[in-house]
Amino acid sequence: MQNRYYAKSARNAVRDLRASKDKEEAVKSLPKVSSMLDRLAKKNVIHKNKASNLKSSLAKMINKMA
Numbered sequence: 184m185q186n187r188y189y190a191k192s193a194r195n196a197v198r199d200l201r202a203s204k205d206k207e208e209a210v211k212s213l214p215k216v217s218s219m220l221d222r223l224a225k226k227n228v229i230h231k232n233k234a235s236n237l238k239s240s241l242a243k244m245i246n247k248m249a
Contacts, residue, residue: 186228193219200241206248213245 196216203209217238224234 186226189219189226190223190228193223197237197241201244206245209245209248213241216241 193216196212196219200209200212200216203212220229220234220237223229224231
């Protein structure tokens with residue numbers, strides 16, 4: 184039950200980060216989201232490669248922001 188809660192909150196955080204328009208806000212929240220994904224991967228809730236892929240795609244998205 185706890186794993187589902189943490190996975191859902193991480194998915195919502197990723198979705199909110201992708202929806203943000205402000206680069207400063209996105210840069211501030213990226214470490215928090217990355218940490219959430221790393222914790223989920225460590226507990227085997229999600230695969231470690233999925234966590235890495237999500238983190239890299241979010242970093243690319245933020246770098247492309249104006």
